[in-house]
Amino acid sequence: MADTVDDAFQTPDVEQPYAALGVKDDEYARIREILGRRPTSAELAMYSVMWSEHCSYKSSKVHLKKFGALSQETPRGPLLAGIGENAGVVDIGQGYAVTFKAESHNHPSYVEPYQGAATGVGGIVRDILAMGARPIGVMDSLRFGPLHEADTRRVLPGVVAGVGGYGNCLGLPNIGGEVQFDTSYLGNPLVNALCVGVLRHEDLHLAHASGVGNQVILFGAATGGDGIGGASILASETFDETGPAKRPSVQVGDPFMEKLLIECTLELFQAGIINGIQDFGAAGISCATSELASAGDGGMFVDLDLVPLRDPNLAPEEILMSESQERMMAVVEPANVERFMEICAKWDVLATVVGEVIEGDRLIIQWHGETIVDVDPKTVAHEGPVYERPYHRPHWLDQVNANRAEDLPRDNTPGGLRDAVLKVLGHGNVADKTWVTQQYDRYVRGNTVLAQPEDSGMLRIDEETGLGIALSLDANSRFAFLNPYLGAQHSLAEAYRNVAVSGAEPVAITDCLNFGSPEDPEVMWQFAEAILGLVDGCRELGIPVTGGNVSLYNQTAATPILPTPTVGVLGVIDDVSTRNRSAFTHAGDAILLLGETREELSGSIWESALHDGHLGGMPPAVVLDKEMALARVMGEAARRGLLSSAHDVSEGGLAVALAESAFRNDAGFAVTLPDGDPTVQLFAESAARAVVSLSGAQVGEFEALCAEHGVTSTRLGEVTGDPEMEFVGLFTVPLGDAKQAWRDTLPNALN
Template identity: 65%
Template sequence: MSTDSVKRAESTPDEPMPFAELGMKQDEYDRVKEILGRRPTGSELAIYSVMWSEHCSYKSSKVHLRQFATKAPESEALLVGMGENAGVVDIGDGWAATFKIESHNHPSYVEPHQGAATGVGGIVRDIMSMGARPIAVMDSLRFGAADAVDTRRVLPGVVEGISHYGNCLGLPNIGGEVVFDPCYIGNPLVNALCVGLLRKDQIKLATAPGPGNKVVLFGASTGPDGIGGASVLASATFEDESHAKRPAVQVGDPFMEKLLIECCLELYTADVVVGIQDLGAAGVSCATTELAAKGTGGMHVDLNLVPLRDPSLRPEEILMSESQERMMAVVRPDDIPAFMAICQKWDVPATVIGEVTDTGRLVMTWDDEVIVDIPPGTAADDGPVYERPFHEPAGQAALNADAPDRLERPDDLRAALLRLLGSPNLASREWVTSQYDRYVRSNTVLAQPADAGMLRVHEAMDGAEPTTRGIALATDGNGRYAKLDPYAGAQLALAEAYRNVAVTGAQPLAVTNCLNFGSPEDPEVMWQFAEAVRGLADACRILGVPVTGGNVSFYNQTGSTAINPTPVVGVLGVIDDVAKRVGSGFTAEGLRVALLGETREEFGGSEWAHVAHGHLGGLPPVADLAAEQALAAVMVEAARRGLVEGSHDLSDGGLGVALAEACLARGVGATVTLTGDPFTALFSESAARALVAVRPEAFEEFAALCARHDVPCYGLGTTGGSSLVVEGVLDVPVADLRDKHAATLPALFG
């Protein structure tokens, strides 16, 4: 037997180790030595460096994220909350939904196609690891200025990567966002969401109980791709040499992932899985430490047994590799033959690489040499926790004082509407979404450009008992609002996603989030983060929707220039009968058009100020959460009673853009009359508002419903004709609206 690495580490305490090259600080390295009572071996250093990275350990955010638990609202629906691979909520009729959103920002800048593709693959495996069948994906994307050279490099590759991976998996892409802003140049945001279904009594967890149980690595073999990928790329700022990090970006194989999905589902049905973990960021390091820490505390692994694509890989590289399409399961010894047979059926390679122990130690060997001997919880759960200093940005008061009141308002509101409708952030996303399959599996009942995606539950799972139930999902965020006021900006992101789900007729139930910020080492960025988390936690408590999990993405900046703080919020809702869903926009002629909610002069961070003047200043709209809750109650009950024929939330671009998009939904025009200042009425971005189309005979009943919930309801006019007419203000043929709306992205990206 060769010299034991652990014993050699004990006898050579002063041997220099490359901790700084792996992103570890001196005090962190010193703590590792204190935990182990010696210096770490090279393999142990690899484990701690990736597990204690910002991306994996949340060391700068933990102290703030705890508010999602301490302020969590009571929720009978919540089955699994934060701390697992994804949250799980009870959606009724014995079914549960699991959903989560995560970032793959830095890899998507370095290599757009693979970065985005593997972002989809990773979030899908998070859902698989909960025992669920993934049934749909969404994405929230942000790029630099639409006409920037680098945006033309990054955006097509990102969209292609998302569409390739999702389409190959046969998962519909049912919604999301595409936003442009100069602040994201060099730091695009690629946030991917997946949702899955399972029976509520079939939840799987990442745990390794039972000494003697076997540890099985199955799926793709391990290669050099992705070594230090998500864990390292997402834990450092971007400089010009970031393209040199290309080898650290993972490479995806969606066809293997499709086999892995079906294999996992059959393994679950056969009840041969005790615990399971996907391999994503930090790869084998993460899976082994987390499974062991949540089980009986010990595990022995022989790294020589890990199947390799590249036989030259060293143990440290095997531990840090983030090769895709891999899972790790804990299996009872008697179930190994059945487990292996199912994997063989699906042509999924599977190898027993270790065994669960009760020693409280994670021990790994290589060539009969002990190269790792650590308490697994110290890597998985006991990483550093930083209470980083934070303070309000020096220019925040001046930014808030620079209200858009001084900006010149347009005389020609028709031209202003068309300009907004054709601007990159408000133009049709069809150039993007047409590359995604929105209807594969035939369970999609709403998809982009609807306010929220919606899926049937019954046909989504093979052999499901009949149910009319459905789930709805929306993601939203606004970096300009959060820049002006991160507390209110986070609440407005939640409010918009909550509203988008509610206007379809679904009851909002739970939240996931992806918090995208600059460097946590910058006190001004940390203030933005702390305020956003505080705002989101407070809003979730008020609205009664718990945070089930999510992701923090720091270091989204180049040099000292950070992106706008961008909390992205996903909301899942449930509808009792998908046949009673409310479609987007004006669905027929002769309907009464009404505006719900109050309109105020609120233009801070608005699309009008951004498009017409390139201006960002003032305060964002008021986040009136009680009004949001009342509006949702109206929309859910109205859908249940069949009172509303079409709806559309009001957000970016205000009522003017909402009216135009409602006309474009089915090519149906409308004639409306506004009261008060027409500019404010058309372009204010006041929250807690929706546009609805109601059958004339049902309008009185609908108005009474609004009154009962104290939701203002203003009759505007009727649908019909081939133009959008705002009496005395503008008259635009729907065909002209469509031409303006549709032309922008194809002209930019070909």
């Protein structure tokens, strides 16, 4: 039997296995100080999961506070909800709001790839649902070890199947994202999932428990033994070189139950009978009860014996820590409980009153008639430890930055350039990701306007007016390794640019910050610099951070992952029928390059593909004023209908942007590169650039628009429609050869 609060007073010196729960010595002492006694085993379980790195952000809080200095205004108006809520909520006009957020499920996805990825999708969907929104789409950003490694072939298929399987069963389109590879992710893949939902302004719901006597109802799936300490503890420690043996810590998902839960919850919202609501994510009941109670105007009483269990042998500590999926907790007035139960029964969703809101400021939990938890919920949910971890710039970084890719040999012969194009197109971080995306349903629900392989995903929100949103999820970890401040800004700029080239106006961001151990001062320096980069970047772009996620301890033994600040940018487009597509469409169209190309090869795909994974030098310059100017041009060009296609220039440089624009419709081209070194012109990854195609009759008006906004435009050539990519005066590549090099990389490695 679990010990009680009375036991804790009577046996203050009983030794507890707090270290096994991830609680540090000073943290345990602080818990005892808060309670004025030894915690019960149930209280210790609650504090251990809620004070874990994954739940409390104890190593990152001091840096994340810098986001609070940013304006909470988007270009379209104030945020309706921001940092601190389950997800940020953005006013997009016409009475609509959009809520979106990204989260990580990295460590569980390494241990059990399918379920880890699937439950990552399920968790972020419930975050969106808890805001009162209908989930309408998902995206994912995935990172794996090298394609030739056996463990990549173990992890990648399972993760992709988990993301696709769960999202497809929910009927949610997967509209975009990215898949990249690097040695540093071999023992620690990254699975970052984003969900977006739509709601009317008046439907916004926040997580709080108010009104003494109101009932606390647990609804959804029963609680099982899967996921005990899953995301909360599993994601708060470093893997050793052999990997963990922690399958019981990984949650098991049931997407069909989640689909019922979504429809049931939305009907409950529509009925107007929910006073407060919280999804069950990391830390399970410990999280839902403490966060609801701490955000309300009273305390909470819960009888743990009333919690429906799949395993009747669970100890109370296990019930409190279980991260079983597809569960929600609601606060409901007594007069509305019967109606609440009727709606849940209609959807075949299990619902049980497990407690009530009480006077005072205590969270009290009983089991078998005895009190096993008596705490101030704020100390559990919001007053965990705050660490100001030491950090310093790595001593080895000067040597890395001095080892510039610009100094590496270049073969500018026709044959050398042709081979370089094929190698860059076949690089894992550029190559065709159809092997992945064909496992996702991109068009379910019928409102998908753009999806992979477009630069951003786009969804129609209102059928009558055409109001829509665009989303992009990006990270450039190679740039972040060379300079985390600039690398974070490049991740932000690329996601911003991807949204802008579609014709949408970027308005807000969410982030998912993936780094190694916070106990390593060099990793903490990378993290602190990335935060500063995002804060300064968002301030200059004039868009707020609505919320996000931090994932630390992403390393195997002493080897951290490349710093990976993943950024999701939300854009709004007034009429989705005006959007820009990325593929060349009409033979005879002019091809223009927008923006300026500089000798910036460090961190590039060319550097990696042509020089055996080399990574050195400094990232390209970040030019956010030029990014904003480009965005204004692209938005206005879309509204005027000037362009046949628009595609951002990023990984792989101009060569890849041109090739990808040609592949979709097998529309070849003939272009003359601008003066200068051809390797630089083809493969430099200078920022704030895009490739567009348009009718010759529109070129004059478009060039005048570019000049008005200070955007450099260079006419390169035209879409020929011939089956070749011709770089006039240099070399020609048959379109079929180029497409095969780009298309075959993943299937050849994974099959």
